[in-house]
Amino acid sequence: MILRKTIPRTIKEKKFQYAGVIILLMLAVMLYVSLSMAITTLEERNVAFKQDYKQETFHWMSSQPLSGAEMSELEKKYDLTLEERSYQDINTDDTTTLRLFNKTEEVNIPYISEGEMPQQLGEVAIAKTFGDKNGISIGDTISIGGTEVMVTGYVFLPDYIYMIEQQTDLLSDPSQFGVGVTTSETLEAVKGTEQHQTLGWNTSNEVPDELRSEVNNRSTLLQFVGHDDNARIEFVESEIEGAGSLITTLPLIILALSLAMVLLLLKRRLELQRKEIGTLMALGYRKSELRRNYLGYAYVIGLTGTILGIIVGAALSLPLSDLYANYFNLPALSRFDFDPMVLVIGFIIPLVLLLILTTFVINRRLKTEPLTLLRPKEISSGKKSWFEKLPWFNKGGFIRRFRLRLLVRSKARSFYIFLGVMFSTVLLVFGLITFNSMDRLVETTYEDIQTYDYAVHYSSLQTDPTSGGGSPYTMAEVKVEGEKVSLYGVEPDTDFLKLISDGELLNERLNDGAVVSRPFAAIHGVKDGDSITLTNSFNDDEKKVEIAGVADVFIGSSLYLPHEEVNAFLSYPEDAYTSVWQDEKPTQTDNVFLIEDKQKVIDSFESTSGATRNSVIGMSVFAVLIGVIVLTLLTNLIVEENSPSISLFKVMGYHDKEVSKLVLSVYTPIVFVSYFISIPLASVVLEQSMNSLVQQTGFIFPTDVAWWMVVIGFVVIGLTYWMSLALSKRKLKNVSLEEALKKQQD
Amino acid sequence: MSILVQDVSKVYQSGEVQILALRKASLEVPDHKVVAILGPSGSGKSTLLNVIGGIDRYDLGSITVAGETLEALKDSQLTEFRRKHAGFIFQQYNLIPTLTVEENVEVGRELSQNPLDMKEMLMKVGMWDKKDKFPSQLSGGEQQRVAIARALIKNPEFLLCDEPTGALDEETGKKILKLLQFVNKTYGTTVLIITHNQGIGEMAHKVIRMSSGEIVEAYENENPIAPEKVTWA
Ligand SMILES: Nc1ncnc2c1ncn2[C@@H]1O[C@H](COP(=O)(O)OP(=O)(O)O)[C@@H](O)[C@H]1O
Numbered sequence: 001m002i003l004r005k006t007i008p009r010t011i012k013e014k015k016f017q018y019a020g021v022i023i024l025l026m027l028a029v030m031l032y033v034s035l036s037m038a039i040t041t042l043e044e045r046n047v048a049f050k051q052d053y054k055q056e057t058f059h060w061m062s063s064q065p066l067s068g069a070e071m072s073e074l075e076k077k078y079d080l081t082l083e084e085r086s087y088q089d090i091n092t093d094d095t096t097t098l099r100l101f102n103k104t105e106e107v108n109i110p111y112i113s114e115g116e117m118p119q120q121l122g123e124v125a126i127a128k129t130f131g132d133k134n135g136i137s138i139g140d141t142i143s144i145g146g147t148e149v150m151v152t153g154y155v156f157l158p159d160y161i162y163m164i165e166q167q168t169d170l171l172s173d174p175s176q177f178g179v180g181v182t183t184s185e186t187l188e189a190v191k192g193t194e195q196h197q198t199l200g201w202n203t204s205n206e207v208p209d210e211l212r213s214e215v216n217n218r219s220t221l222l223q224f225v226g227h228d229d230n231a232r233i234e235f236v237e238s239e240i241e242g243a244g245s246l247i248t249t250l251p252l253i254i255l256a257l258s259l260a261m262v263l264l265l266l267k268r269r270l271e272l273q274r275k276e277i278g279t280l281m282a283l284g285y286r287k288s289e290l291r292r293n294y295l296g297y298a299y300v301i302g303l304t305g306t307i308l309g310i311i312v313g314a315a316l317s318l319p320l321s322d323l324y325a326n327y328f329n330l331p332a333l334s335r336f337d338f339d340p341m342v343l344v345i346g347f348i349i350p351l352v353l354l355l356i357l358t359t360f361v362i363n364r365r366l367k368t369e370p371l372t373l374l375r376p377k378e379i380s381s382g383k384k385s386w387f388e389k390l391p392w393f394n395k396g397g398f399i400r401r402f403r404l405r406l407l408v409r410s411k412a413r414s415f416y417i418f419l420g421v422m423f424s425t426v427l428l429v430f431g432l433i434t435f436n437s438m439d440r441l442v443e444t445t446y447e448d449i450q451t452y453d454y455a456v457h458y459s460s461l462q463t464d465p466t467s468g469g470g471s472p473y474t475m476a477e478v479k480v481e482g483e484k485v486s487l488y489g490v491e492p493d494t495d496f497l498k499l500i501s502d503g504e505l506l507n508e509r510l511n512d513g514a515v516v517s518r519p520f521a522a523i524h525g526v527k528d529g530d531s532i533t534l535t536n537s538f539n540d541d542e543k544k545v546e547i548a549g550v551a552d553v554f555i556g557s558s559l560y561l562p563h564e565e566v567n568a569f570l571s572y573p574e575d576a577y578t579s580v581w582q583d584e585k586p587t588q589t590d591n592v593f594l595i596e597d598k599q600k601v602i603d604s605f606e607s608t609s610g611a612t613r614n615s616v617i618g619m620s621v622f623a624v625l626i627g628v629i630v631l632t633l634l635t636n637l638i639v640e641e642n643s644p645s646i647s648l649f650k651v652m653g654y655h656d657k658e659v660s661k662l663v664l665s666v667y668t669p670i671v672f673v674s675y676f677i678s679i680p681l682a683s684v685v686l687e688q689s690m691n692s693l694v695q696q697t698g699f700i701f702p703t704d705v706a707w708w709m710v711v712i713g714f715v716v717i718g719l720t721y722w723m724s725l726a727l728s729k730r731k732l733k734n735v736s737l738e739e740a741l742k743k744q745q746d
Numbered sequence: 747m748s749i750l751v752q753d754v755s756k757v758y759q760s761g762e763v764q765i766l767a768l769r770k771a772s773l774e775v776p777d778h779k780v781v782a783i784l785g786p787s788g789s790g791k792s793t794l795l796n797v798i799g800g801i802d803r804y805d806l807g808s809i810t811v812a813g814e815t816l817e818a819l820k821d822s823q824l825t826e827f828r829r830k831h832a833g834f835i836f837q838q839y840n841l842i843p844t845l846t847v848e849e850n851v852e853v854g855r856e857l858s859q860n861p862l863d864m865k866e867m868l869m870k871v872g873m874w875d876k877k878d879k880f881p882s883q884l885s886g887g888e889q890q891r892v893a894i895a896r897a898l899i900k901n902p903e904f905l906l907c908d909e910p911t912g913a914l915d916e917e918t919g920k921k922i923l924k925l926l927q928f929v930n931k932t933y934g935t936t937v938l939i940i941t942h943n944q945g946i947g948e949m950a951h952k953v954i955r956m957s958s959g960e961i962v963e964a965y966e967n968e969n970p971i972a973p974e975k976v977t978w979a
Pocket residue numbers: 758759760765766767785786787788789790791792793794
């Protein structure tokens with residue numbers, strides 16, 4: 001069909017408008033494809049690594065190792081594979097710890113990605129991220145615990161995908177902590193305390209019910225961790241799950257926005273060409289032929305947008321995957337690690353949606369009789385809406401009425417401007433809140449509330465009085481409504497824990513009941529005055545407590561009670577404690593199970609904040625870009641549609657500036673109203689999504705909007721709007737004087 | 747008889763008021779003739795032409811064109827009817843602005859199984875040397891020539907022209923009329939021309955005068971004159 005030639009020519013003539021919608025569509029597809037490819041890569045690698053290298057179902061540590069006979073008895077009884085593993089924590093320098101394991105054969109099998117598996121005495125393999133961050137590569141010799149060893153390869157461990165030192169750590173920081181494997185002989189040769197653990201694996205990947213108590217009967221259990229509770233394994237899975245909603249929601253919103261823009265543009269095109277369509281119908285063109293022709297616009301926009309989006313998205317997924325690789329230690333086991341369905345969905349869904357919707361719009365236009373199309377439209381648009389008949393509408397001068405009419409007549413435009421601003425604002429505020437939250441999270445939790453420098457955890461109950469200003473406390477894991485909770489028994493007058501809520505100290509309230517952390521309150525949906533029941537996981541004892549306050553502790557689902565009360569509940573001696581908070585660096589390490597160095601935690605937060613800051617900047621750029629495109633497209637269309645009036649104003653002697661004020665600034669109030677509605681909305685939406693994710697992440701971001709965010713957001717959105725106005729003013733300048741006369745002719 | 751209009755009435759509902767655009771109009775047009783439809787503005791000329799051409803419906807009566815009874819046709823059949831038999835010329839030319847002269851004519855050519863030759867057509871309307879120009883680069887008369895070529899190239903039996911010279915000056919207008927007469931002679935196309943220019947009646951084989959939706963007068967010219975001799979009003 002020769003008509004097809006009109007499409008590229010029209011698009012070229014209106015290149016800015018079409019480029020705008022194509023970019024919007026591209027951004028939606030790009031975002032979806034890049035995020036999905038990165039996430040599915042992560043998922044595929046995780047699944048493959050987990051299965052092929054027998055990731056543990058659970059592991060335990062007991063005071064006395066079980067005998068070989070006992071182990072095989074348990075293996076038979078519960079259909080398990082059990083394997084012993086030893087490790088040592090080695091300080092390679094003041095702040096860095098390497099956890100060196102002996103290599104296992106049956107559970108948590110190490111994977112060597114480069115180099116060789118250590119075979120001989122004095123050979124080790126280390127995690128690549130740890131090596132990178134500490135300047136160690138294959139072939140280097142490092143000194144561990146006084147022994148010189150050689151690095152023969154890079155290793156991945158299935159139970160250290162998220163490489164954290166302690167289960168309670170929030171952030172992985174390979175510059176401070178890493179893992180490695182070596183032979184049993186090398187491990188024994190290193191001077192230090194060797195820890196032993198038993199790894200268990202079964203095909204169903206479920207911890208047998210009775211196993212835990214049975215092991216506890218044979219030897220005292222110090223620790224028993226199922227894979228569900230193992231952050232090193234679980235975190236990557238909750239990340240995959242959590243990212244799932246982001247991957248679909250954000251691109252879908254942008255897709256909806258870009259589809260709306262395409263339809264707007266196409267409706268406008270069909271309106272502009274109504275005479276042409278009428279002529280073609282009169283000449284004898286069939287509706288199906290005309291439909292096919294006008295669908296050409298949708299094909300051009302859809303194909304260009306999606307294909308560009310897929311290409312850019314696929315390219316972008318590579319650095320994104322690298323970013324993930326810094327967080328999660330997963331080997332690339334196969335060549336195509338992503339799910340190819342991502343490409344299919346990223347291509348098919350936007351295109352099909354676009355075609356269906358445009359068919360709908362085109363069909364509506366083609367229903368009109370050819371004669372109606374051939375007649376000029378003025379008759380129908382001359383009607384006044386009910387709104388324009390209201391008495392207040394007709395008050396004031398003609399300029400006021402003209403502007404009001406502009407607003408009312410282009411309801412759809414006004415609505416889309418509102419939506420566009422809302423979308424950009426929400427995205428921007430998300431970014432600003434996240435930016436701020438990292439700092440607030442650290443400041444409040446680690447500086448204002450936890451005022452200690454070290455927390456020392458003992459491997460057995462202590463009763464000796466603490467030396468030198470330490471504050472003893474009891475910590476235990478209990479269950480509330482089946483969910484795990486960290487229970488803290490603390491001295492209410494301790495100087496090392498200031499349970500603060502909005503600046504108010506809640507420690508005194510511990511005498512009236514329990515104080516809980518923010519994640520606890522969110523997970524269990526409780527507030528001041530509610531009651532909850534604690535269950536001791538070991539003996540099913542229960543205790544009912546009333547909640548006396550929610551402290552600004554943003555990390556971990558925790559519950560604080562007075563020390564004696566907790567000891568009584570757990571049937572510990574009255575003055576017993578499991579841990580001590582203190583300011584001095586602990587010197588004696590007898591019986592010490594773990595030392596928490598708060599500064600290290602803060603440091604690792606700081607070191608990841610760079611990445612967060614970058615993604616926040618990326619998000620803001622994205623928000624502004626989409627805002628500029630949407631607003632420019634809309635104001636452009638408004639100028640185009642009103643070009644006869646604009647031309648008339650010019651003929652009458654109005655200056656361009658005055659005309660643009662008259663026509664374009666009508667929408668300014670909408671922009672600002674939308675902005676101020678969107679700010680609280682963003683905060684609420686973010687809070688809701690944080691709450692829905694808290695169970696997986698275990699932390700909550702403070703989501704309050706600070707006044708400076710409102711100011712920054714206002715400036716950014718204002719600039720965005722100003723920029724799109726500037727772009728449309730150029731178009732307004734180009735409206736010719738003849739336009740007014742031309743339009744009246746036909 | 748190639749066009750037969752019998753007692754056709756058409757009512758327009760315009761808000762509260764009903765307008766009788768055609769009142770029991772009857773008309774016979776033999777093949778290969780030029781017919782002029784005269785009458786004041788609002789007398790129903792366009793309505794008559796549109797119902798004959800199958801781009802509008804009527805309420806009463808019957809129209810048979812080229813063997814097809816129009817009131818019996820569905821919308822899609824009406825489209826096929828126009829595609830095969832009718833060519834339209836409008837006062838405003840209605841060319842597609844993003845297509846060149848040749849491409850605009852191609853739009854008409856694609857509708858036919860056995861179209862006329864493109865070069866011959868463009869030579870006949872005198873637009874061959876401007877075939878690569880866009881409508882915005884042409885004068886009104888030239889644009890109307892292209893529109894005529896677009897309607898003619900599919901070799902229709904009828905050419906329905908609604909005030910084809912309405913927007914043109916005398917000299918250009920006469921050239922267009924000459925072209926229409928030439929088309930009628932060369933291809934045997936039946937040409938219906940609406941005009942409120944009385945003089946144009948002198949070049950037609952048959953003249954119809956309308957008033958308030960009625961055909962008040964119909965007569966035949968024994969000796970139609972050449973368009974350049976028409977008294978331009
Ligand atoms: N779509 C329409 N709606 C209402 N009235 C119409 C419509 N089209 C034509 N008319 C009326 O029908 C009458 C005949 O119109 P028309 O055939 O266009 O006259 P002419 O072509 O002779 O000027 C006029 O009174 C006109 O106002």
